[in-house]
Amino acid sequence: MILTATKISKSFGEATNQTYALREVSFAVDFGEMLYIVGPSGSGKTTLLSIISGILRPDDGDVVVKDVDIWKLGSDALAGFRLQTIGFVFQDYHLFPRLTTLENVAIPLILRREPWDKSLTEARKTLQVVGLAEKENLPPYKLSGGEQKRVAIARAIVAQPDLLIFDEPTASLDGDTGRKIVAFVKEHILNAQRAIIIVTHDSRIYEYATRIIRMEDGRIVPGTGADHEK
Amino acid sequence: MNGLLRIALKLLLNDKGKFATLVIGITFSVFLMMQMTSMFSGILYQSAANIVNVGARMWVMDPAVQTPQNSIPMPNYVLDSVRSIPGVKFAVPFYVGAGLVKLNDGTYQSATIIGLDDASLFGRPTIISGSIMDIYQNNAFIMVKDANYAKLGSPKIGTSFEINDHRAVVVALAHTPVPGLFGLPTLYTTYNRATQDLPSTRYLISYILVQPKSTQNIAAIEQQVKQLGYLALTDQQFITRNDRFYEFQTGMGTNILIMTLISFLVGLSIAGETFYMFVLDNLEHFGALKAIGAKSGELIQMIVFQSLVVGFLGFGFGVLLSSTMIAIAKLKIANYAAMVTYENLFLAFIMVLIISAFSSYIGIRKVIRIDPFDVFRG
Ligand SMILES: Nc1ncnc2c1ncn2[C@@H]1O[C@H](COP(=O)(O)OP(=O)(O)O)[C@@H](O)[C@H]1O
Numbered sequence: 001m002i003l004t005a006t007k008i009s010k011s012f013g014e015a016t017n018q019t020y021a022l023r024e025v026s027f028a029v030d031f032g033e034m035l036y037i038v039g040p041s042g043s044g045k046t047t048l049l050s051i052i053s054g055i056l057r058p059d060d061g062d063v064v065v066k067d068v069d070i071w072k073l074g075s076d077a078l079a080g081f082r083l084q085t086i087g088f089v090f091q092d093y094h095l096f097p098r099l100t101t102l103e104n105v106a107i108p109l110i111l112r113r114e115p116w117d118k119s120l121t122e123a124r125k126t127l128q129v130v131g132l133a134e135k136e137n138l139p140p141y142k143l144s145g146g147e148q149k150r151v152a153i154a155r156a157i158v159a160q161p162d163l164l165i166f167d168e169p170t171a172s173l174d175g176d177t178g179r180k181i182v183a184f185v186k187e188h189i190l191n192a193q194r195a196i197i198i199v200t201h202d203s204r205i206y207e208y209a210t211r212i213i214r215m216e217d218g219r220i221v222p223g224t225g226a227d228h229e230k
Numbered sequence: 231m232n233g234l235l236r237i238a239l240k241l242l243l244n245d246k247g248k249f250a251t252l253v254i255g256i257t258f259s260v261f262l263m264m265q266m267t268s269m270f271s272g273i274l275y276q277s278a279a280n281i282v283n284v285g286a287r288m289w290v291m292d293p294a295v296q297t298p299q300n301s302i303p304m305p306n307y308v309l310d311s312v313r314s315i316p317g318v319k320f321a322v323p324f325y326v327g328a329g330l331v332k333l334n335d336g337t338y339q340s341a342t343i344i345g346l347d348d349a350s351l352f353g354r355p356t357i358i359s360g361s362i363m364d365i366y367q368n369n370a371f372i373m374v375k376d377a378n379y380a381k382l383g384s385p386k387i388g389t390s391f392e393i394n395d396h397r398a399v400v401v402a403l404a405h406t407p408v409p410g411l412f413g414l415p416t417l418y419t420t421y422n423r424a425t426q427d428l429p430s431t432r433y434l435i436s437y438i439l440v441q442p443k444s445t446q447n448i449a450a451i452e453q454q455v456k457q458l459g460y461l462a463l464t465d466q467q468f469i470t471r472n473d474r475f476y477e478f479q480t481g482m483g484t485n486i487l488i489m490t491l492i493s494f495l496v497g498l499s500i501a502g503e504t505f506y507m508f509v510l511d512n513l514e515h516f517g518a519l520k521a522i523g524a525k526s527g528e529l530i531q532m533i534v535f536q537s538l539v540v541g542f543l544g545f546g547f548g549v550l551l552s553s554t555m556i557a558i559a560k561l562k563i564a565n566y567a568a569m570v571t572y573e574n575l576f577l578a579f580i581m582v583l584i585i586s587a588f589s590s591y592i593g594i595r596k597v598i599r600i601d602p603f604d605v606f607r608g
């Protein structure tokens with residue numbers, strides 16, 4: 001297993017207007033999986049994704065990634081864990097408009113203290129993988145939505161992370177582009193050394209999942225995720 | 231350079247509007263601070279011109295004297311008493327006063343008249359034409375060739391005019407290191423002639439110039455003079471006394487201090503405000519960096535670096551601008567009193583560091599509080 005989450009609970013707010021975003025959620029992910037977490041808006045998907053990737057501290061429960069109990073780490077060690085292990089594709093990309101596409105992609109390597117030139121060389125290769133080699137000197141806002149998404153994916157994979165996290169990868173893309181991107185990810189980026197977790201409620205891309213977990217009301221719907229689900 | 235700092239620099243430089251505002255704001259503020267403090271330094275320096283030009287190690291004066299411009303005459307017995315103080319190598323009388331010069335064309339001009347001890351001519355200026363010995367001729371005066379020389383009609387050797395209704399002849403031209411502040415021409419003569427020709431009070435001696443036998447005697451001499459009811463100061467102490475007078479007992483010092491403070495506050499607020507906007511603009515990016523795995527310390531480094539870059543650039547441009555302006559002004563305006571001192575540069579530098587530190591601080595406060603979960607949620 002690359003990731004095991006055990007009895008994760010999380011609530012927001014105090015006393016009277018407390019909302020339970022997650023209630024004792026447990027699941028595991030294996031290498032080579034492209035796991036989908038699906039469910040209606042507000043069911044706790046983003047919250048769960050944040051907790052298993054070391055961004056949001058759970059009220060309760062453990063997350064073990066590659067044998068490390070991540071919520072036992074201090075904040076700097078946790079940042080180091082995210083940097084070394086996880087590749088993020090945020091829902092709204094969060095690319096830097098004042099850097100070139102190439103520099104944007106190189107950021108995780110630069111944060112890992114790789115030399116500048118080496119980081120850019122790696123970033124260039126990765127841009128080739130996502131088919132944007134000729135756009136490397138443009139600022140991201142000069143690219144189309146689909147291209148920006150691919151830049152965000154390039155940034156997420158440039159440092160070869162073990163676990164890739166996508167939140168709503170097809171949101172704000174038209175259906176065709178969204179499907180193409182997910183197909184691309186499955187074909188070129190998924191491999192036996194890593195796992196990909198995708199949160200979505202876009203049923204048009206369910207066909208690419210190796211497994212689907214369904215969430216409702218902060219819980220995993222019993223029986224889902226046991227097998228491929230279409 | 232460290233890759234993160236390089237990213238920080240690119241984020242800063244590529245935000246051209248804010249970058250320009252930051253650098254220009256700090257430049258402007260440094261420029262104003264440098265102008266103010268340089269002007270004040272120049273004023274202090276030139277107001278102490280006589281002390282420097284005469285070059286005496288110690289000055290004895292009436293205790294009420296604050297600046298070399300206003301002397302209070304002392305009776306002759308003080309000179310004898312000072313001369314008899316142990317540790318005094320020699321002591322000579324010194325006269326400074328104002329004389330009214332009537333030029334040959336009938337116009338009047340005030341001038342500073344300095345009377346040197348007849349026997350020693352102690353405190354004499356550097357002669358650039360003519361001979362110092364001619365000072366002993368009848369009605370002889372030595373004219374200082376400085377920015378105010380032309381006010382007496384640029385006299386040559388042999389030119390004559392009247393000073394306080396007495397005939398005066400220029401016998402030599404001289405140079406003094408420090409120009410005076412008040413735009414008056416300066417004439418040197420002997421102590422005796424100065425005190426005879428210029429109407430004066432009952433007492434005549436403006437200052438007594440003292441040469442101690444050695445530096446160790448200074449404290450004792452000061453003590454002894456104090457017992458006489460007078461004040462003895464070293465040249466440095468006298469300059470400091472003059473400085474304090476301009477700083478705290480005239481409107482000039484406090485006003486310039488306030489203006490300097492205002493320039494600082496203007497720079498602080500422009501830079502602080504703009505830097506804050508810059509950080510706010512980049513907040514979600516800093517948040518994304520945090521989510522990806524940047525440590526808080528690394529984000530702090532980036533911000534401090536950015537604020538130091540604009541601070542140093544603004545300091546450099548500001549100093550360059552004000553030095554250039556002062557240099558040009560000095561070429562164009564003969565009496566322009568301003569000088570860039572290391573103290574001024576240091577003060578401006580400290581203020582820039584404070585501006586950078588303040589800007590960093592408000593930026594860091596923001597960045598530290600970013601929750602990467604907010605970035606993640608969108
Ligand atoms: N920062 C927060 N403060 C308060 N409530 C929150 C916060 N984040 C999420 N929630 C609540 O937690 C629940 C789950 O949210 P989320 O994980 O974003 O769901 P999903 O991604 O499935 O749409 C929702 O009811 C949401 O309103």
Ligand SMILES: [Mg+2]
Pocket residue numbers: 045046047
């Ligand atoms: Mg969500």
